[in-house]
Amino acid sequence: MKLPLLVLACSLLTSVSGAIQAQTNDTQASEAAPRWRAGLSRTDLARQDVSKSGYELIQARVDFAPGVAAPRHSHPGEEVAFVLEGTLEYQLADRPPVTLKAGNSLVIPAGTPHVARNVGIGKASELATYFVRKDLPLVKAED
Incomplete structure (x- = not known):
């Protein structure tokens, strides 16, 4: 029971961190944009x-x-x-x-x-x- 929950948690964490990184890259690019x-x-x-x-x-x-x-x-x-x-x-x-x-x-x-x-x-x-x-x-x- 703990293993499926751990896999789900890891999947969610990966998705969220990827979205945050993409948003961070866009924000940094727009802040640096002339x-x-x-x-x-x-x-x-x-x-x-x-x-x-x-x-x-x-x-x-x-x-x-x-x-x-x-x-x-x-x-x-x-x-x-x-x-x-x-x-x-x-x-x-x-x-x-x-x-x-x-x-x-x-x-x-x-x-x-x-x-x-x-x-x-x-x-x-x-x-x-x-x-x-x-x-x-x-x-x-x-x-």
Whole structure:
């Protein structure tokens, strides 16, 4: 009788601690976020070392309020942006802008400065998957 109760208690503790950790990460990220990120949020979903030494895979959900843009930035590796909902416009370096709707994706080459903007009438979200160097910050602001 004690063993099933112990297993249940451990399961609940694991679930609660995971939820608290996720909330703590979101709170820390939002507290550290500069003013230009109002209306823009990122929730990390997965982070895992990969077989290439010094690299990791990060997956995040990025939500954009209507009219909000992520400032020009780059990443120390490739990004695959998959639009989950809404309409996002991506401006990569000096290329013409590309508009993607839910279900469309775009590969952003390593180190390429880019801007993503919600050009739809409602909320827009993307699933961003990064294959990046571990020794560098995920996001580098570009002028």
